[in-house]
Amino acid sequence: MNKTLQHATLAALMLITLLLASCMERDLNSPFDPTDGSVKPATPVFNPPAGTYTTAQTVSITCSTTGATIRYTTNGSEPTENSTQYTKPLSVSENTTLKAKSYRSGWTPSSTATANYTINVSTPTFDPPGGTYASAQTVTITCSTPGATIRYTTNGSEPTESSTQCTTPLSVTENTTLKAKCFKSGWTPSSPASATYTINTMIFVPGGSFTMGDIREQGSSDELPTHTVTLNSFYIGKYELTQAEYSQYMPNPGWTSNRGLGPNYPAYYVSWYAAVKYCNLRSMAEGFTPCYTIGGSTNPANWGAVPTEDNNATWDAVICNWSANGYRLLTEAEWEYAARGATNNPDYLYSGSDDISAVAWYNSNSGDTSHPVGTKAPNGIGTYDMSGNLWEWCWDWFSNSYYSSSPQHNPTGPASGYSRVLRGGSWSSDTSYCRVANRCVHDPYIRLNLSVGFRLCRTAN
16 A cells, blocks of 8 residues: 555544544534534423423423533523532422523533423312202312412302401301312412302191181282181292202393392292293202103103293193102192291281281382392291292182182192282282282293292102
8 A cells, every 4th residue: 555545544544533532522412503513412301391280390300411410590580500500300389480501511501491380279179069958068178289278258259368268167058159269379379169059948848727818808809718728748948949049950031130139049030931840950950750741741851942922832731740759839829828837826917927027028128129038037937038029939820719619628729721820929019919818910921020930849748
């Protein structure tokens, strides 16, 4: 081999050696920056990645470049070679912005890696959950985030850090909408949780006999003659049906704050047809046998839309199964018996008293609006608002001469008619309409009456 070839081969070997050394120096995992020809360590990586979490996170920071040192900050500032060196996983227990950079002697620092961690407090939970119950409930509100504070409201408003703190279980004795939110310093507050509790207190009314009609001689001819009625036992709603209860199965018919709006206000703007539909829907939902049959079916899904015009032959032909254990409307006789406290002694003019202001919201004290149920005194069997607040639908067709031919045992009204019976008077009524013996009527399709609602009943089998 001539000297020229030997020299060329030697030069080539030396060049290859230099290139290999350069590659080893750069580290194959460390990118070459073509913009300035520099060599940088790999950009740090966070695990778990940035995001929103409901618990504190243990964050590891890694760099794939051998021999690189990671520096980081937790206040959003740019890391430098003087920043805290990463040596072990970091505990991120509040909202934090992590920034990290990799360094290696003689190399250009890596690009900055940023990760925003949002630590949300867990959403509170209710036990028992919202729903319809037959008795008062003791509700526990919990949050799975350690150290979180639970704040709650009972009026439907959004909880804030100034709301009442939950430290013990809550006693829910009436229809209530609970809202709760969890807070922890440095963390994002939880999403609000809401639970509506309907306390369906049905009062047992023992069967018996009473004198029905205008005993006090202050009424009209359709309240006469007074006559003896004997009834089987039944259950009656302690309160008029509330908006919270109605909304579980039927759409809001248009309640407004001007006439009373809220879960514990009575449900008004309700037609007789809508009340019948509600009864079957709720009976089915709670596992009871529905009372009403329309068009051969007890399932309201097969009934079509609730009529909004008079003389609907299909809906007017509704059949009631009096032995079924589901919800239904009171008969007119059941209503008066319950309103009297299941007795004629004492023979009160209004439901529970001769003093109407003690037991009723009527035109002289209502302020031209309905009121939350149960805010006046109850009658002798514990029912509220059977005088005043809202007129209440009864099952019966109306006849002004029915009392002359009414059967003594469990009367259910005429076989047919044009209007259904209303009882009890309302917030817009004068005293005479709030008497326990007073009778009123309305077309069953009418819903646009802001003083008409209803009360539930069940047969006591």
